[in-house]
Amino acid sequence: EVQLVESGGGLVQPGGSLRLSCSASGFTFSNYAIYWVRQAPGKGLEYVSTINSNGVTTYYADSVKGRFTISRDNSKNTLYLQMSSLRPEDTAVYYCVTRITLIYWGQGTLVTVSS
């Protein structure tokens, strides 16, 4: 069974940093691209960033470009999102998502940016 489990969320002050992790199981992690999606409270879904299977190619939404860095460790079956210069508008539930014919989502981790 495919499972994605996010962790690392929490409360952080504006301008601060946080690293999210997504632990994957139930499939050959190194074979698939994987990405982050976020959802601000009461709002819709917003694509954040993608990384390809070997970690060479990445893509970022304009809203996070230059502040967030996506990476992966295929030996640990883990995806990361390093977030810096955080803003209140980055407050959201962050989901990791992958496509293996079907599209699989984790349950999300909440990031709150507030003083």
Next chain:
Amino acid sequence: EIVLTQSPGSLSLSPGERATLSCRASQSVSSNYLAWYQQKPGQAPRLLIYGASSRATRIPDRFSASGSGTDFTLTISRLEPEDFAVYYCQQYGSSPYTFGQGTKLEIK
């Protein structure tokens, strides 16, 4: 970037009625890589449809979808009480994998 526009923004119907939701793309969706999700408060999105018309695992057959290119439709043939939720479309054919703004399906 492909912009997805969902209509209507909200829909008020009664159980047993038919719901038709639309998702229009600003340019053609590559390989018809279009997904539909259902989301309830406090939950992650639930995949209903992938590849524009294929039902995901354990999705009831009252959910169906069609479309290609730039116009896509999700139909719920006979609404059950548990179907009242927010529905999103997503294209995953080209980065960034954009989402529509959602359609809120409410009980009348």
